[in-house]
Amino acid sequence: MIITLTTDFGDSGGFVAQLKAEILKLFGESVKIVDITHSIKPFNAIEAAYITRTTIPAFPENSLHIVVIDPGVGTNRDIVAVEYKNRYIISPDNEALSLIEPSKIIRIDKSRVNPNSSSTFEARDIMVKAAYILHKDGINSLGEKKESLGYSLKPQKVKNKIKGKIIYIDNFGNCISNINKDLLKNGFERILLKNLIFRHLEKTYHSPTSSYKALINSAGFLEFAYFKKNFAQEFEVGYFDEVEVYLKQ
Amino acid sequence: MIITLTTDFGDSGGFVAQLKAEILKLFGESVKIVDITHSIKPFNAIEAAYITRTTIPAFPENSLHIVVIDPGVGTNRDIVAVEYKNRYIISPDNEALSLIEPSKIIRIDKSRVNPNSSSTFEARDIMVKAAYILHKDGINSLGEKKESLGYSLKPQKVKNKIKGKIIYIDNFGNCISNINKDLLKNGFERILLKNLIFRHLEKTYHSPTSSYKALINSAGFLEFAYFKKNFAQEFEVGYFDEVEVYLKQ
Amino acid sequence: MIITLTTDFGDSGGFVAQLKAEILKLFGESVKIVDITHSIKPFNAIEAAYITRTTIPAFPENSLHIVVIDPGVGTNRDIVAVEYKNRYIISPDNEALSLIEPSKIIRIDKSRVNPNSSSTFEARDIMVKAAYILHKDGINSLGEKKESLGYSLKPQKVKNKIKGKIIYIDNFGNCISNINKDLLKNGFERILLKNLIFRHLEKTYHSPTSSYKALINSAGFLEFAYFKKNFAQEFEVGYFDEVEVYLKQ
Structure with missing residues (x-):
């Protein structure tokens, strides 16, 4: 199982390590975690759009991709799981996904995924857990379908x-x-x-x-x-x- | 086996890679190495205290954690191995451990671990080797017990x-x-x-x-x-x- | 199989992830990818010379090392595969190799390795593929021998x-x-x-x-x-x- 991480957490703190620790606990040591980048400028989701668009299709099919540039953490903005060229992305529904044309979009039911989530670290408490549910039970088990993403960057x-x-x-x-x-x-x-x-x-x-x-x-x-x-x-x-x-x- | 690394070595040099090379040689390719951070400000051990305190308990039990912010490298300051919530930390005994309340502290006997250590790169020559001895023979085989750590940051x-x-x-x-x-x-x-x-x-x-x-x-x-x-x-x-x-x- | 990466790609973009994706697709998930550094100053191959010289021999024998500081990408400068202390390095033939004394040098036949290479991302299209051919068929299958490297930094x-x-x-x-x-x-x-x-x-x-x-x-x-x-x-x-x-x- 390959899981990639793209965040604005920076390389100097412990947030990324906490995500990885959670992934290792759920998926076991055989999981392959690949850092795409943690140097997105804080809250600048647009910067992740091109990186997401160009790196994710390069990974093998069925790989899982967690993208967290999330100024709205703790609010009721959507977190989505999308299927894109047979890869899966979990991200808040923001500019980071604006160059992606997914074949399926699921609005993640946060309270189903983790009713005890902290409100300050949903990347760990919702998104990693959603990745594990997707891996075990399929994308449809995460919530209801959503018609379209909130942002598009097409010329x-x-x-x-x-x-x-x-x-x-x-x-x-x-x-x-x-x-x-x-x-x-x-x-x-x-x-x-x-x-x-x-x-x-x-x-x-x-x-x-x-x-x-x-x-x-x-x-x-x-x-x-x-x-x-x-x-x-x-x-x-x-x-x-x-x-x-x-x-x- | 999961081993994490927290250092002030920066991401631009070869020190981190040399640590990883040594770990791979001792533990074999199946070891899981996780970078917590290498961006601690040089010699600023306090910065590692919070990161260590919040990330290490997130990893699975029995994981090994090497923390190297070590202005005293080559001097006779203590290097310790501590047991903390069933995880194990190896670090110089400095501010980096000041938010940890360990259940056991061992002062590492450096000459027993590696009588031929360089005096400029004890992270590689003492600490990684100590991690391997701990993994193989248990924490008690590294040296004598120490009563308490040198630093505390409690309010x-x-x-x-x-x-x-x-x-x-x-x-x-x-x-x-x-x-x-x-x-x-x-x-x-x-x-x-x-x-x-x-x-x-x-x-x-x-x-x-x-x-x-x-x-x-x-x-x-x-x-x-x-x-x-x-x-x-x-x-x-x-x-x-x-x-x-x-x-x- | 251990593969290390040394580049000037920086940690903020998607280039490194694309290399890793390609490596995972060719070698499978059991490959062990180790970042040496991606923070070489852009085009400053000399900076990689010391890092390459000190880190590569620390890794186990038969490990593979890809070094990409390549201002000449897309031109006809040589890309070489070298054997050095029973490790293997693939790099453009530039200052990055100037502290290495290889026991064998092969000038990589780019059109044999990948006739459809992009001209802007030969690290992915030539060098990773060459690493895989070296792993499967040996260094001699990559091209003809070359007498000596182009650069030396000996005092x-x-x-x-x-x-x-x-x-x-x-x-x-x-x-x-x-x-x-x-x-x-x-x-x-x-x-x-x-x-x-x-x-x-x-x-x-x-x-x-x-x-x-x-x-x-x-x-x-x-x-x-x-x-x-x-x-x-x-x-x-x-x-x-x-x-x-x-x-x-």
Whole structure:
């Protein structure tokens, strides 16, 4: 059994260890726990959207993924279990799931999962326990179906123009948009980001013709990069900055 | 076999990997190594006290816990093995153990454990080896009993007043005191921290009546928090700041 | 099977998780993945040299070690598999391997390993797959032999003088040189670093006679340290600063 963890708990405290301890107690020592990251900026669920979208499908089928960026802990916001490409994700229903298109959504019945949950650490008291119930009895045993998720980050398309935005900035300063390669498959005329114009895509970070560039990254998203430099710093690009693509007509 | 690691080695060097390599060589590949944290501020053993106190009891019984915040490495300070709620901790005898009440304390006989230890990396040369001896032959085989630990962080109680302090500040800026919920079970009149007064406890980080608040956290300690803000920064609270509780008379 | 990872990917993104997902898919859940570090400064391969040199031999024989600090990703720089003390390392042929003296070097035939590799994530598409081929079919099946590695960090010795440099600064500010204890075994007259002179070596970080000191560290390298202080900050020492040793004549 593989379980991954994505949180904003940071690496300096004991929260992550408490989650792992609970997982080990329920699933036994044979469980394989993989940290995706615990360095999401506190409460910044959007940052988890791209990471969740690109890492979870890479894991084997039937793996379980717990995502906890949860400013609403202790309130009545939904915690959901979703099926996505035959993997399972448990998360509060927030921006962290906004790039996912699940085949099934269950609103977790918290009082059924753990009537004695603390109100300050539902990741441990509800989400890990829900993961174990899902593993034992299937996703449907966690609660009732929910029609759709609360958040979506899909780009807008109006006529020949796609309006997207920067949704992730990686460790190297590469800036990733929410525009998938499928949207560009019939060609484009130009891509605009701040005062930069891109008229073609490069194949690799290293290219002889340009130092900064647009490319389709290994996850299939439109990305902006600067060879051996930090694109985000160099051009002062931040989260949610607008990306416009003018398609071929 | 579960072994956890808590150190101030940081995540950027090779020290942690060398510990893990040694553990794998002694215990074999079936051992389950869990990082609690390696981000304790260098030499700041107090920071490990709360983490140790709250995470270790969460792990299964008979698990082994190595805690290395050790400014005295290479000197003759004690390294101890302690039994605590049927878990086992190996650590230098310093502030990191100051919130633990062990049922047994053994002063590790270093020359028996490893007469050829380096003087600069006793975590690897003494502590991991001691963990393996404990696992194989029991805690008593590590050395002689010791009466008590060198450090304690218990709050003082004088008449109807409890004097505690802030002993941990988490990733979200929540400030945690050394005052356990048991001390408050008969009610209190007011709690003082810097120029703030709290007259009741909230149940959750999110509450309609106040933005900053006192509550009993999921580990059972009195904690101060600010909904979606950083309490420590907002009120300039630091380690060891005094917390006073006036109990009901 | 033990596989370690050393990268400059950082802990905040999804790259490391994608590597692990790929490893789990190829090797199965019984594989033991150990993070050495993901906090190498982006593109700073030299920083990985000391970590690689000191951690890899600590792991059991036949363990596999993937090292990815790779500013040249997507270009035609070599990716190599090397045998070193009966362990195996897969890495781009750069400074990260400059303290290693391998018994065998294979230039990995990338198109044989994965003709469909992305050009932006060869760590996943080439290096993990090469690790699996090495595990299954042996190192020789990965490509042709290569005579020598591209980089070496050995100190120079001219007459009675050794010219080395600072090649690693650890989490505590200790400064480590590329000078091995074997070079000093017949004694020395003095060691120079910036405007500091050292005439003898201490045995431990704590010593009664001096607050800052030179010593042979647990990995066998000449290191400079300051008891309970940060040597690098205190004396403004940086990577590549020169270390001169005048040997006894």
